[in-house]
Amino acid sequence: MNKLTYIGMLLVWCLSSTEAAFSANPGQVDVIQLTKVEDIRDASSMNAAIDGVSAKVKACVEGKLAPPSECFCLYPKELLNIRKIYEDTIKSHPSWKGKAVSYVQDGRTIVVSLSGVGRQLEKKCP
Secondary structure: OOHHHHHHHHHHHHOOOHHHHOOOOOOOOOEEEOOOHHHHHHHHHHHHHHHHHHHHHHHHHHHOOOOHHHHHHHOHHHHHHHHHHHHHHHHHOHHHOOOEEEEEEOOEEEEEEHHHHHHHHHOOOO
């Protein structure tokens, strides 16, 4: 697998690229800047769940345990956890659906694409 395929797979789960989220391309996902502690806590929970699966997907891709496009399917428990956090987050913050949220934590800007997570969760595993 080439480096571009590997990077593409990681981006599917990492979803924290500020460059992608802030692109000026037409039709790009809207970004909501979070400042309330409770909002940041909710977004941070989503980001932590994504990071956990990202590490496993990375290991799967590197170890060639499955085709890169199917690596996320090897972790149904983690996917269920992400689905629950995603659904709870959207229930608490319906305006976030189809958008990305951005917040500053420890001097870093973190962007979580709820749009991307939603699309990934719609994919069926073989």
